[in-house]
Amino acid sequence: QKEVEQNSGPLSVPEGAIASLNCTYSDQGSQSFFWYRQYSGKSPELIMFIYSNGDKEDGRFTAQLNKASQYVSLLIRDSQPSDSATYLCAVTFNKFYFGSGTKLNVKP
Amino acid sequence: EAGVAQSPRYKIIEKRQSVAFWCNPISGHATLYWYQQILGQGPKLLIQFQNNGVVDDSQLPKDRFSAERLKGVDSTLKIQPAKLEDSAVYLCASSLSADYNSPLHFGNGTRLTVT
Numbered sequence: 001q002k003e004v005e006q007n008s009g010p011l012s013v014p015e016g017a018i019a020s021l022n023c024t025y026s027d028q029g030s031q032s033f034f035w036y037r038q039y040s041g042k043s044p045e046l047i048m049f050i051y052s053n054g055d056k057e058d059g060r061f062t063a064q065l066n067k068a069s070q071y072v073s074l075l076i077r078d079s080q081p082s083d084s085a086t087y088l089c090a091v092t093f094n095k096f097y098f099g100s101g102t103k104l105n106v107k108p
Numbered sequence: 109e110a111g112v113a114q115s116p117r118y119k120i121i122e123k124r125q126s127v128a129f130w131c132n133p134i135s136g137h138a139t140l141y142w143y144q145q146i147l148g149q150g151p152k153l154l155i156q157f158q159n160n161g162v163v164d165d166s167q168l169p170k171d172r173f174s175a176e177r178l179k180g181v182d183s184t185l186k187i188q189p190a191k192l193e194d195s196a197v198y199l200c201a202s203s204l205s206a207d208y209n210s211p212l213h214f215g216n217g218t219r220l221t222v223t
Contacts, residue, residue, distance in 0.1 A: 042216070101150055
């Protein structure tokens with residue numbers, strides 16, 4: 001059974017701080033890695049994807065992948081109250097596997 | 109580019125009734141997915157289509173759930189008869205290809221309440 005694990009949170013950070021969201025996965029053959037943001041009552045929205053080891057930056061967001069440790073993370077710099085949402089990690093190995101999400105609260 | 113369209117947005121039915129959901133994917137997206145998301149959980153795949161063929165329906169409760177994508181574009185998901193535990197959000201998603209490197213793009217979902 002392939003698994004994607006996320007801390008359910010809530011993770012609380014003050015406005016302007018860096019939020020660090022983590023995800024571990026069980027299958028070493030996993031191919032692609034995605035982060036989705038889901039506001040309460042809304043559908044998941046793609047934030048970033050990463051395929052190779054290392055860092056990928058897009059604006060205030062950085063995705064970090066370490067395949068040897070089976071670990072992918074999302075850093076949000078200069079966190080804003082509008083970043084408050086649940087962040088879903090998705091990993092693919094012949095299908096998409098989703099974690100249960102980490103709830104992030106950014107306090108003004 | 110228009111996104112994934114779903115309808116209805118909300119549906120309330122009694123147990124043992126039937127319900128149907130409709131999805132229109134992003135134009136040009138050959139792969140279409142139906143997911144079930146229960147509150148506090150990640151989306152769970154029900155069925156994946158590539159054009160009008162089924163790629164994966166291993167987690168679809170086939171005694172009560174059915175889905176079709178007859179012309180390789182729109183899709184319908186049906187539940188008959190519904191159970192209380194079917195209360196969830198049903199998400200349709202599409203992707204450009206089925207190689208699992210293309211991200212999923214989700215519709216707004218249908219929130220189903222079974223009473």
